[in-house]
Amino acid sequence: MATNHDKLSPPMSRSSVVYEKILTAIIRGEYVVDRKLPTEAQLSATYAVSRPTIREVLARLKEDNLVVSRRGSGSYVTTRPDFTVLQFAKISSISDIQRCFEFRKDLEGGAAKYAAARRTTAQLDTIDKASKSLRKAIELGSIATAEDFSFHLAIAESTNNHYYPTVLKSLRENIQKGMDITRTLTLQASERRLATVQSEHDAVVDAIIEGNGERAREAMTDHLENARGRMFEGA
Template identity: 60%
Template structure:
């Protein structure tokens, strides 16, 4: 059997991920119901089992499905269909993987910022956090303010490569922020308050100079943000 090149396998798995995601959002694969068998899904999407399993792994990482030994995969959450209003389905996989990448990148930057930041840099981080708070009071989207908060932390790591990568990913990062912050604003609960509490926790540990806790708080925030992208507005 001819082996697929890694880049081709990656591309196919993203396509399958997107197609299954659409089926979950549309209700074709309802929450709390079992997905078709791997054999049927492979036949339906004309892909190999390794390609399918990579797509299913991504869906598990996004907290949308769960595998039960001997029973198959089950849908555990139906994302709000508003997600599709804010982003092309073809880019959702990329946005999720961007969150994944940022978790490591910005977690390390926050840890370094806690011990390396100057008084001036700390002032910029605090000012950015305050701007987000003010925007939240006005129920504004505040994705620009949110990005500046994260960028200020990266700059405070005093390693130009963190800042360079953050700036190069600006559009990808902001697209993810636009989705998660819009859904949070539309939510019937206090989800935006939870987001701000996470920001405040990161800021506290940077002020305290606690690198380990600052890194952990940033990683937790970005992982939560990735998961919140697929939370319903009424949850």
């Protein structure tokens, strides 16, 4: 029986289905790092889709820094994501989370820019408290997903444009799923990576405090792009 979620979820496009299959093959080591992928014609035959669909898939894999094109040679695998990623989400979820990060860069980059220009003293205090709560949770070894979301929401609310926090709240489940994965992987990594993540948050806060909208936007988009990349860092 179909669930409500199944009824609401749109059917996956052919390119999304093939993207998942190739990503799975890369994670499992079936397509090897620094080795050439099969040609477009071969991939088209293997996955029973058109070559334009394969080109669309390869473009997405390039955006996710998983493959690179070499002129006159073809496409090569550049990164094999850590197999532990699959412990936290299905491939379909990982693909969706990547697209969510892509959307968040524009949404939250804009929010940070307007927050820098419009935040009140009280809102700035809320952002600062959220940042400190996140830092403390990290120091205690917590995954801190709730604290991380609260930090981003505080910035969205400081735009004084209700559309920003409304959209962010509507995406809470998707966003927190991505946070669960990236923050868990970060906790399993080095202290240096933990410090890097915190410094990215600090850069956003500093720019908002200074009222520098462009710098705040850049710091936020850099942070989200880096977070997306950390999910796909190689094994």
